Amino acid sequence: MSLLRVEGLSKSFASGGGLWGGGRRRVQAVRDVGFAIEKGETLAIVGESGSGKSTTARMVMRLIEPDAGRIELLGEDITHLKGRGLRQRRRHMQMVFQDPYASLNPRMRIEHTVGEGLRVHAPELNRRARRERVAQVLEMCGMPASAMDRYPHQFSGGQRQRIGIARALAVEPDLLVLDEPVSALDVSVQAQILNLLAELQREKGLAYLFISHDLSVVRQVADRVAVMFAGRIVETGPIEAVYARPRHPYTRALLDARPAEHPSRRGRGGERLLADEGVAETGCAFRLRCPHAQADCAGFDGRLVAAEAGEASRAAACLHPL
């Protein structure tokens, strides 16, 4: 039994119409997304801005309602759970956000921010026991217990992200959903946070759904990866296999777009593959940008197809995989 299993998740939003309204249309933010996460493993979701990563995360967390699909936590369907039932299940999954500045309440002392979940999930704890637990998770995240009595503005970005992680860990979840947890941090603080996440995973057997657009970061943390484009998963598989031999041209393009590691390799980014910002409305959504597109791509239904034998657990949504 997987820790988390989602199937056929879809979500559309009303959007557009400019400043003065009118001309509103629906944006299909996520289409038919499915994946599973086992205990103790990390699944990364990568993709460009607007590809539907956060929307997927928020549906998993039941922060927004899916239009269709199913979310199973520890074998139990939680797609339509509400109220007390949902609150109880939330103990198993917690979220960490991108912006360490916006995600902490500036008027709340750290003790309350980190201990918030405990009030809901462990009402039996008295104030002293709660403080002890807060001190413990702060220390686990590399912060002094004295941080408890201070306010968010007294901390740096990296420290705030540690506090955000401590808040998520306070209720001892099985799964952390991390939405771009290191994107706002500089490279050295990013390294500290990534190491902290790895250590916590080893010690607590936590599972992560890790969202990022940085492929180098993803390679550091993930066991498996799902690449999203225009609301769909277009490729999925074990991280090293996907890096070594991407099957979907979009995955290749994303890998090529990474900045150079050395000045001698500059200017080799994915300019050609990614030159156009277009997304096709019908058929394969990537075909307008794809160097390998052929006539039949216009009729493709976007479904993930398992790769050939011997490559179990790999799949790509492409009629002409690389």
Added chain:
Amino acid sequence: MLEIEHLSLAVPSREGALPAVSDVSLSVARGRVLGLVGESGCGKSLTAQTVLRLGEYQGIERTGGTVRVDGEDVFAMDEPALRRLRGGRVSMVFQEPMTALNPVFSIGDQITEVIRLHLDVSDAQAKARAASLLASVGLSEPERLMRQYPGELSGGMRQRVLIAMAMSGEPDYIIADEPTTALDVSVQARIMDLLRALQREKGLGMLLVTHDFGLVAELADEVAVMYAGQIVESGPVEDIFDHPAHPYTRALMACRPEVAEPGRPLPAIPGQVPAPGRWPEGCRFAPRCAHAGSACERPVPERAWTSPNGSGHWACCVRVEELS
């Protein structure tokens, strides 16, 4: 030449003014790109914005040194001369493409306003120039775009509009402060290519402020590494990547996930950048340095080490020879 000479700055605090940048000298020649790198809070933006004297409006005090643009002392300029300088000979691209654009004015209004501020042209000429600038940064249908508002554009499109605006006064120098940090990889790659093309084509001098070594590898000719208000290492970009000398530079480069071994802990730098006014007496990096010794407790001369290869590569560390 854009020259920062022995610049020292102090920031306001409850305890009074605290030194935040000390004795920084940098220069950017036309046609060259200088990458200014360092962790968050090192003083990169403070230094960069002083070129246009933008710190004055935030209570930042210049305690020493000056800035020259083509030999002219920026601190000797009066307000009208400064206004002509800003967005004229020197323009700036910031990190936040949303906050740098005014949400209630159309793209067209904002860009033609900048053009008219710096060039003596009619309304129609300004509009035509705006359209051609937007096209030159890779935006399609510029006429339609000019009727749109910032909120209707993606992050990548907004950053292109800002770059077009920065180009509108026909600058000789451009200061880009984290120009791609808020963007995703694919958009980042395109903005890097755009900046490189514009810089080459127009022979611009660029001061590129970033904590991303990938961006430096893509664009910079020279690199200056900043730590705790000080330049600790400087040199040609290949030298810095091939033979980083200062332990800080080496540590920063080593913790990049793109060069790390997957699945192993990253060689993170312990601790954090000391805040203004909290700098140690001797080498400022010593408390976090894996190689610090007793020699590091005394103040270190700026160019304690210079490269024997004559490339102008130097580092503010007394132990470079011993460590290499």
